[in-house]
Structures are given as C-alpha cells and as structure tokens.
Amino acid sequence: MHIDISFSTDWEETFKAALDNEGPWASWEMFSLAYEAEEHKAVPSFDGLVAPTHLPELSLYDHQWETARRVVEDMNGKAILADEVGLGKTIEAGLVLKEYMIRGLVKKALILSPASLVNQWTQELNEKFYIPAVPQKKTYVWDQCDVVVASMDTAKRAPHRDIVMEQPYDMIIIDEAHKLKNANTKNYAFIKSLKKRFCLLCTATPVQNRIEELFHLVSILKPGHLGDERSFKAQYKHEQASEDIQALVQNVMVRNRRDNTNVTWTKRHVENYSVEQTEEERAMYDAVCDLKQTVHDLHGFSLTTLQREACSSKEALGVTISNMLKKGMLSEEQVTPLVTIMNQVKTNAKAEQVLKQLQASEEKTVIFTEYRATQLYLQWFLAQHKIRSVPFRGGFNRGKKDYMRMLFRDHVPVMIATEAGGEGLNLQFCHHMINYDLPWNPMRVEQRIGRIHRLGQEQDVHITNYAIDNTVEQRILHLLYEKINMFEGLIGRLDDILERYSGQALEKYVEDALDSGTEGEARLKLHHLTELMNQEDDPYETGRSS
C-alpha cells in the first residue's frame, strides 16, 4: 500500500513575506475567525453525507438521501441512478455531486444532458445546490468553468470534442443515459473515451429492450463488473447465472420504484375514449389492410405501421406511403386507389373528439402523438377552432425547447408533443394529458406520463387515451394496456419482463402477436405478456434499494 503525502506551501510564503515586511498581521479576532471557518468546513468522518447540512432549504425524500448515501459509501461514486420516472434523479445526482465537492474530491465536473435539459440542469444545480454550474455556450467555458452542463451532441462534435477530452474531470454525470445502450454508436465511443474518476449515469429505463443494454451501461462505469461481452452473452441465458447478474447489477445500480418510496403520489385518473371513424376514414383503414392482399412482400412491420398511422391521421399515413413509393416498396398502381380513397377523407373523427374535450375544459393539456405529420395537422386543426397550441419535438434546439415549455406554462393552453420530445421534459404545472395515439412499448407510455406525474405535481393527473373502434389501436389498448393497469400507476415490473425476454424486443413481440393468424392467437400471446407484467412478486429483486 502506498500513500501520497503532500504539503501545500502557500502559507509559508505568506508568512515569510509578512516576516520580511513586518506585517500585515491579522488581529486575534480575524485569526480566530479564519480558524473557526476551517473547523466548520472540516469533514469529520469518511462516512455519511455532509451535503444536507449545507442545503437546509432542500427538502429531501428518504429515498433520495439513501440513494446518495449508497452511491458514496457502497458504490464508490460510480453508479447508475435508475429510479422510475419522476422520483427526482436530478436531485440525487446533484446531492452526490455536492457531497464530493464539499469533500474536495470533485472540483471539475461535466454534466451531459439532452439539449432541452441543459438550462434546467444548470438552474437546479445553482438554485438548489449552490453549485456554480455554467451552460456550455461559448468554447472558453470548457476550460475556464469548473462545472459545465452541455449536450452530448455538442460535446462529441469538433472542435469541442478535443477540448473536452483534455479536461481533467473529476466527475461526469450523464443524463438520459439509455442513449448509451448501444455500444456501436458514436455517443458510446465518446463516453468510453472520457476518463471517469467518478461517474453517474441517470436513466429511468436502464433496459429498454434487451439485457445487453445493461451490460453496456455497466461497462462504462466499471468494465469487467459483468465480465467481458462474450462471457456475459453466454451466461445470462441460464437461469442461475441470470440471478448472479442481478446481484452484480445491484452493486452498481440504484432503482427506486414509486411504490417503495414514502412519497405520497397524487392519483392517476384514466379514461379511454372509443372513437368511431367516419365512413371515409373506415374505407381508408380497410384499404390499408387490403394492401396485404395486393402487396406480397409487405412485412407485418410495414403493414402495422401503416395501420397505426391510418388511426392517427391521413397526413401521417400520406408521409409513409409517399416514402414507400419513393423507395419502390409500393408501386404506382398499388398506391393510386389508396390515395383516391384518402382524398375522400374530409374530417378526422379523433381530432374532432379531442377538440370537444379541449373546448369543454379550462385545463392546460399536453397531447402526445407518435407522428410529426399528426402533430402539424393537430396544430393547424386546433388553430382553426381558435385553440392556441405549441409544438414540442426532439429536433428543436435547446433554446426553442425552453421557450416552448415557457410558452405552454405561461400563455398557451395546449402543447402537442411527439415522442422524441418526451424525455426529460418537466411539466408539473400541467395535469391533463391526452394520448392521441399510443406507443407499443409500455416503458415509453410510462415516460410520457412521467412528464406530468412526477415529484412536484400537486394535483391528480388525468389521462385520456383515444383509440379508434375495431382497429389495431383498440386491440392494443384492450389487450395490453388495460390489462396491465399501467395508467393507474402500478406498472408492475416492466423491466423484469424485458429481462426475461432478453434478446427479444418487446415492441417486436407485440407486433408479432397482433400479426398472428387468428384473433384467438393474438389474444393468447398478449395475455401471456400481461400475465407476466401483472405478477406481483419480484423474484429477481431487481435493483431494489433496501
């Protein structure tokens, strides 16, 4: 064992200068005050958290305190913070960062978040934690500021990349870290190439589709903790090994769930609206289904996509049809009849229903849709009826996202968001949400709901799901979502399900199930899935904090 011992010699210089110049000498009072300041600042013990004593105005939940303590004491400052959406991962990460800064172990820190959250992170660190974080806007910020918040996209690009690599960061925090699930991406390579003395990865969905994703996340923090990739892949398929992996994962991951925190949550009220299509819309949907007969190499995937789009808006459907035509997946002859039928469609029954709901209500409402074309259509449609709305989507830059959120908060009654815009957006000030159409991965639905149903939400939240009668949309709502009670709050053990389906993407499973030969078969397959999701026990004790 080797211990580095160092003396800081600054004081000796000051003392020598004072001896030579006969002063200036401090009064006894100032001398004592200087010593007392050190007494107050000194950290008396290796264990425990000192940060909360520095933050008397921050009210912490037990699970947040306990999480920070575990990260510092048991995980040596390298951890995946994987609380379910809305439990305050930012607070936990801020607390850990503060703890290390007070203890003098972290001076320079880098926070990488989605562009839309850069300002929010900066603000929270400054206001809640008194950490002088600076958003990266100018190049000089990298080397002149100690705590920098930037988007991953900026940091990994030239000329920033080289400057970032040179910075001696003591801690790196990565928000929405599930973006690093794929080891073959530029993001992954970039993060891997940064030196990580202390590191926090924040994500509500450490596993979205397959367990390898978790392997890649853990390998960023602690390479070798789950072995090497080959042995890991060979191992996790066996039941016993899978339990070993769970145990190992617990050593680097904290996952608090809504139902094992002492947070009192407001209620979720859910309503499902069945919408009857107009005759013209029905004809359009049927024509899409009929494509299966005429287009022989139309895969289940493409057909399902088209069906779902037909349930959303003819605009959404039109975009995909025209793309498929360009790519030669559909021929002119196949498309023309469909387009003729589409041109007959004059009203969107679902949009009309949504309009009625909005007109009958005074409440701020966020509408989620899967499709950009639908988003544009809805915005236009609502404007026709004097309802102002703001769009929100992934492609907006940071400033625009902040601005849109602010407009929605302060001025405009409706926000229309696409999936890409869903992550990390905090809308606690709103408690009404409309799912205009539904994603097929329950984790993503949970992320949507998490935008409004999170810590800080003081009112019950109201969720309205729209589904068109006798379509794939209604089937997925009835066969999957209603059965797992996800809208009511207890979403079961989604990540366990996904782990058990290791290797097989859930969305693919759902699509395949719906694509089954008979309705009975589809029901059976989805029933199987919902049964798994509803299991009360948690055999693997996945990352439960105890």
Added chain:
Amino acid sequence: MKQAEVHNYLRRFFQAGGAEVLQSTPPKLDVQLNKTLDLELMNRPFYWHYLEKTGGDPNPLKMHLSTNMQSTAKAEEKVHFGSPRLHQIFASAADKGAVTRLYEQHDEQSQTPLYPWLGLNIRISYTCHRRRDDLRSFGVQLISGETIDAFMKRLSPLPLVPAIPDYTFTMAHLIQPTSAVQRIKKYLLDDIQGQKHTWANEATKRMEEDLSLLDRFYDERDEGSDAYMLEKEAIHQQYQPAIELTFINGGLFYLRKDTGAHL
C-alpha cells in the same frame, strides 16, 4: 452550524473587518461596509474602477442579512451554512486571518519579559474515494524548543493584543520561526508514518478489486491499449490514498513565562 452561530460569526467578521454594524438583533444583521469589504464581497469592479478614474466619493454598500430561513423579505439576503455568501466570508476570513503577531496583555507595573512562540494550525485531509479532515494546532517555544499540541485552545482565554504592551520587552528567539515550521512538518510526517491507516488499506483493496475486474474485461492483447490505460488511470485516481497537509494559519505569539509554563 446553527443559525445563531452563523449570525454571531457574521457579526464578528464584519466588526473585525472594520465595517459598521448598524443592527444586530438575530436573525437580522445590517452592516455598512467599508471600501475593502465592498470590493471583496459585492462584486462590482466597474463601480470601483469608475470611481478611481473620476475621483468621486466612494459610497460602499449596506448589507442586510438574515439568518431566518423562513424570511421572505426581498430586501434581505438569507445566509445559512452552505450558502455561497457564508463561504465567501469564510474565504475572506481565511485570507485576512492567515498570519498574525500578537502580544499577551498584562497589568504588571514592572518590566515584564514575553517569550516568543510560533503557533501553527494545520488541516490534515485523508483522501481516497472518500475524505476526512483532521485539524491540529501546534505551538513551538522559540527559545526552548518546547512543542505543544492544541495550541489554539490554550491561547483562547489569553488577552492578546496587536501592539507590545507597556512595561514589556520581548525575548529574542533562538530558533528561527521558519525552522519551527519545519520542525512541525517533520513531527507531522513521523506521526503520520507511525499510524495504521486502515482507511487506506480499505481503499487499496477496492482499487485492486476494480483493477482485476478491468483485466477480466480486456483481453491480454488489449492490455496495452489506450482504452485500457485510460480506465486504469481513472481507477487509480478514484481510490489512490493520499494525505494532504494544509497550513491554515499561524504566527508569532509573545507570551508571559508563567503562561508558557501552564501551556
């Protein structure tokens, strides 16, 4: 640090710094700053620069502080342990109170000798992936070389003044103050090397565990690669046990013989 302590600390700091305390009824503290403190604490270099150029009358600001955490008054600045303002003041005190030379006051009517001491306060930080601080305070008598611990505590009841009192002469030191500093350094090093550092053993164990995992992750042929070296360096930085010694403040203290004997 309790809010009442914060209030007292602030009041003492501003008084010692030469500001005028206008009101001090906890939780409220109003002070009229002087130029030095305004320059240091109020962050308005342009104002002072402008004043210097134009030769106007300086007008240092007033500060309205409150240690009441519930206060919502806009005109008041809330201060608590952990707030940037208090830490700014801590830093200012550390700077202003770094070195001193003080004499023990006495009522003797005949010539009284005062003996020279070097006092030195030190922070010892034990760091690895965690950290703990230990404060030590030493005094070295500069004639006999006698060295004592907890010097600050012994000084605190004494009346110490900045100028040499009447009927007083100081004894010349035989040991240079800077040599006394070196003695304390050596004493500390010996002391540290004689200790059992279980914390460092623990950290080293964790470091070795993580390094062996790293070796499992990288094939033998990759072990010279940049990626491997980078990870290895990160693990070293995460756990490497280190002890940092920082001199907080210190100075010369001229004390009466009988006081010295009590020390």
